[in-house]
Amino acid sequence: MDSGVRQRIYDFIQQKGLRKTTQRDAIIEAAFNTTEHYTAEELLAMARKIDCSVSRATVYRTLPLLVACGVLKEMDFGKDYKFYDPNYVDHPNHNHLICVDCNKIVEFDDVNIDTLETCISKRLGFSVERKTIRIEATCDELKNKGACGKKKPG
Amino acid sequence: MDSGVRQRIYDFIQQKGLRKTTQRDAIIEAAFNTTEHYTAEELLAMARKIDCSVSRATVYRTLPLLVACGVLKEMDFGKDYKFYDPNYVDHPNHNHLICVDCNKIVEFDDVNIDTLETCISKRLGFSVERKTIRIEATCDELKNKGACGKKKPG
DNA sequence: TTAAATGCAAATTATTTGCAGAAGC
DNA sequence: GCTTCTGCAAATAATTTGCATTTAA
Numbered sequence: 001m002d003s004g005v006r007q008r009i010y011d012f013i014q015q016k017g018l019r020k021t022t023q024r025d026a027i028i029e030a031a032f033n034t035t036e037h038y039t040a041e042e043l044l045a046m047a048r049k050i051d052c053s054v055s056r057a058t059v060y061r062t063l064p065l066l067v068a069c070g071v072l073k074e075m076d077f078g079k080d081y082k083f084y085d086p087n088y089v090d091h092p093n094h095n096h097l098i099c100v101d102c103n104k105i106v107e108f109d110d111v112n113i114d115t116l117e118t119c120i121s122k123r124l125g126f127s128v129e130r131k132t133i134r135i136e137a138t139c140d141e142l143k144n145k146g147a148c149g150k151k152k153p154g
Numbered sequence: 155m156d157s158g159v160r161q162r163i164y165d166f167i168q169q170k171g172l173r174k175t176t177q178r179d180a181i182i183e184a185a186f187n188t189t190e191h192y193t194a195e196e197l198l199a200m201a202r203k204i205d206c207s208v209s210r211a212t213v214y215r216t217l218p219l220l221v222a223c224g225v226l227k228e229m230d231f232g233k234d235y236k237f238y239d240p241n242y243v244d245h246p247n248h249n250h251l252i253c254v255d256c257n258k259i260v261e262f263d264d265v266n267i268d269t270l271e272t273c274i275s276k277r278l279g280f281s282v283e284r285k286t287i288r289i290e291a292t293c294d295e296l297k298n299k300g301a302c303g304k305k306k307p308g
Numbered sequence: 309t310t311a312a313a314t315g316c317a318a319a320t321t322a323t324t325t326g327c328a329g330a331a332g333c
Numbered sequence: 334g335c336t337t338c339t340g341c342a343a344a345t346a347a348t349t350t351g352c353a354t355t356t357a358a
Binding site: 175 | 321322323324325331332333
């Protein structure tokens, strides 16, 4: 985990008059020890491997903090539960492509899309604040070879 | 309501061996009698104005039918409930800009974005199946004049 | 010391589902 | 007549919250 993230969170916590706790530390450690997306439940499991006293409630109370701090993004992939993406610190403008065959999520950056969106918004009389692009696509490898190496349950 | 939509739904219903019922008729009528997005609860209210016997369960059971039929799209705007968009029949590729000031939703088409997404997907080894673009933006009118005529609760 | 944080369990809320009766074909 | 639909009310499941207790500063 990049220590810059931890520092950024601690600064945020201090500035808001909040407190550094062992449970939060475990959740933060777990949250940024991976580049995968995860659900609240999955984060709970990961955090408990570090500190088994972490409760579900604390995870649910900590997640909005990390989102407010700007180090974690809440993502909607059309399921009944939210996903969290820890990769915005390193790639602030990335987008997602989701494979409908294997559920793999590919993150990509593209400056042209960013520019285009800014133009479109301006034309409509708005200024871009945040943008979400989600491409659902089929895997060419699967189509050509009948199988794809990206299989992963989702 | 464009009768083409109704016909398309009835064909779908027949082909699947399903049945035409008065409740479904009311829900369909309500669903395509507007170009606004709505929630299940809002659709229930609209359908009940046409046929007060329509129940919440039937609305929740009919919505996936209309989505499967391809005439209605389920949308995630980051709330705890889903929205439904009846405008894809007329504008199959439109995207959404959401004003964070007034919650207004502006729909827009842009062929350049479509092209760009196809290219990006191809480069990554995928073929686009569906795409979602959501731009959250601030209203220039509000910024300049201190008020905006688009106010609408969300 | 004292305000914030925690775990627990109960509450909340959109959506789903089992079932017995009603209705389409 | 047989099967699908319906309304109702209960079930489900992710997330939130009240409260008594613990803990950081």
